[in-house]
Amino acid sequence: MGKAANTSFRRSYRHGDQAPIDRDPREHMRALAWHGNHDVRVDAVPDPTIQQPTDAIIRVTSSGICGSDLHLYEVLGPFIEPGDVLGHEPMGVVEAVGAEVKHIAVGDRVVVPFNISCGHCFMCSKGLQTQCESTQVHEYGTGAALLGYTKLYGEVPGGQAEYLRVPQAHYGPIKVPEGPPDDRFVYLSDVLPTAWQAVEYAAVPPAGTLLVLGLGPIGEMATRVARQRGAGEVIGVDLVPERIARSEAHGVRALNLEEHDDLPATVRELTDGRGPVSVIDAVGMEAHGAPVARMAHKLVGLLPDALARPVMQTAGIDRLSALHMAIELVQRGGTVSISGVYGGAASPMPLIQMFDKQINIRMGQANVKRWVPEIMPLLEDDSDPLGVESFASHHLALEQAPHAYEIFQKKEEGAFKILLHP
Numbered sequence: 001m002g003k004a005a006n007t008s009f010r011r012s013y014r015h016g017d018q019a020p021i022d023r024d025p026r027e028h029m030r031a032l033a034w035h036g037n038h039d040v041r042v043d044a045v046p047d048p049t050i051q052q053p054t055d056a057i058i059r060v061t062s063s064g065i066c067g068s069d070l071h072l073y074e075v076l077g078p079f080i081e082p083g084d085v086l087g088h089e090p091m092g093v094v095e096a097v098g099a100e101v102k103h104i105a106v107g108d109r110v111v112v113p114f115n116i117s118c119g120h121c122f123m124c125s126k127g128l129q130t131q132c133e134s135t136q137v138h139e140y141g142t143g144a145a146l147l148g149y150t151k152l153y154g155e156v157p158g159g160q161a162e163y164l165r166v167p168q169a170h171y172g173p174i175k176v177p178e179g180p181p182d183d184r185f186v187y188l189s190d191v192l193p194t195a196w197q198a199v200e201y202a203a204v205p206p207a208g209t210l211l212v213l214g215l216g217p218i219g220e221m222a223t224r225v226a227r228q229r230g231a232g233e234v235i236g237v238d239l240v241p242e243r244i245a246r247s248e249a250h251g252v253r254a255l256n257l258e259e260h261d262d263l264p265a266t267v268r269e270l271t272d273g274r275g276p277v278s279v280i281d282a283v284g285m286e287a288h289g290a291p292v293a294r295m296a297h298k299l300v301g302l303l304p305d306a307l308a309r310p311v312m313q314t315a316g317i318d319r320l321s322a323l324h325m326a327i328e329l330v331q332r333g334g335t336v337s338i339s340g341v342y343g344g345a346a347s348p349m350p351l352i353q354m355f356d357k358q359i360n361i362r363m364g365q366a367n368v369k370r371w372v373p374e375i376m377p378l379l380e381d382d383s384d385p386l387g388v389e390s391f392a393s394h395h396l397a398l399e400q401a402p403h404a405y406e407i408f409q410k411k412e413e414g415a416f417k418i419l420l421h422p
Helices: 069-074 191-202 217-228 241-248 263-270 291-302 307-312 321-329 351-357 368-380 400-412
Strands: 028-036 039-046 058-064 090-097 109-111 161-168 208-212 234-238 252-258 280-282 335-339 362-364 394-399 418-421
Touching: 028 400, 058 400, 069 400, 090 161, 191 217, 191 280, 191 335, 191 362, 191 368, 208 217, 208 321, 217 234, 217 241, 234 241, 234 263, 241 252, 241 280, 252 263, 263 321, 280 321, 321 335, 321 351, 394 400, 400 418
Parallel strands: 208 234, 208 280, 234 252, 280 335, 335 362, 394 418
Antiparallel strands: 028 039, 058 090, 058 161, 058 418, 090 109
16 A cells, blocks of 8 residues: 555644535534643634545544543643544544444444554454554554544544544444443453453463453453453552452452562462463553653653654654563563553563573554454443443543543542543
8 A cells, every 4th residue: 555545644633625414514513632741722623524435424422531542631632632532432423424434324323442443454353453564654654544543543533523534434333222321342342352352362271360450441351251251369559559459359369560570570479489470561651660760751742843753663662661571571481461552662672581581572562343243242232341431531522632631641539530521
C-alpha cells in the first residue's frame, strides 16, 4: 500500500462536506480536544461526515478514558496538534453509513474497536488487525491506524465526542444487542480484548500461577479473565490501596508494592521458590518510582516539537522498571506478556538475564476483532461473570472531561475507570 492510501481518514472533522443523516451541516458538535500538556478542552467542532463508501457515523453514547490517553495528556505532545479530538473507547448508535457498509445499519447499537482495520488484507486474515496493511501509517513506520491517537497512528479524530466518523466501518464496528446498559459492552472497544490478549499471550497453563504487575483497568480485567479461563493462583501487584482492595474482593492475592522491600523474594515465597510461570506487565511507561526516566519524560515534553520527536522515538526514556521487574519475577522458562504501552525505540533491556532464564516474551496492541467471538458469550450472560457492569468508578458528562482527566492522572477521588457520556 502506498502512503496516500492511508491518509483519507485523517483529521476528517475539519474537512467534511457532507453532513450525517438528520443533521444541519451548519451545526457543530461537542468534542474533547487536546491543547497542550495537561490541557484538554471541550470544543465545538464541525460534525463528522461520510468521506469514503466504507465509512459510518455514530452518535456516541459512552466513551472511556484509557490509561494510554494519559500519555497524550502528559508527554506525547510532539506528535499531536492543538484541536485534535481524543478518545478510542467509544460505543453508540449508527446515524449514517457509506454505500459499502452492509453489516450494520442506521439505528444499530455498536461498539467501535480502537484500532482501524479492513478485515481482508494479509495481516487481518492472520488475526493481526493491529498490523492492517490498509491503514498502516507508513510515514512513521507504524501499524494500523488508531482512533484519537497522534500522528504516529494516523491522527484520526477520536470518540470522546458527540459524533464519530468510523473509517473501515464495513468491518470494524461490533453490533451488540439492545437492553443491557452500555457498561456491559463498551469495554469491547479496548479494555476487554487487551486484557484477553494479555492473558492469551501469557500462556498460563491450567491451574498455573499468573502475576499481574499493575492493577489499573487492564491489569484488573486481566486478573478476572485469567480466573475465568482457569488459571490457578492469580497474584496482583500495585501501590494504590483502592486498586488492591478491588482485586482482593474477587480472589486475587494482591500485594502492595510499598509494603515489600524485596518483591522478588516475596513472590518466590508464594511460588515454591520458582516465581510465577506467567507474568503480565500491565504498567508500561506509567511505572511509578523511576525518577530519572520520569524526569526525562517531563523534559522531553518541554522541548520544541522538532527536537522532541526524534528524542522520543530513539532515546531510551521509558520508565522500564515494571518490565525489568517482570523479567526478574518470572519463572525460568516462563512467559512475560506485555500489554503496557512503551514508547522509546532504544529502551535498554537486560538481554543477558532474559537469555539466561530462557524467557518467552509476547506483546503488542490488542487485535480486537480476533478476540470478540470468545469474549461476547461472557457479556451476553446476564450473570455478568467478568463484572463489567460495575467496572467503572465514574460516569461523567462530556463537559466534565477535563476534570476527569485530571483526577484519573492524579488517581484522586477513587478514579479507576471513567466513562464519558456526551
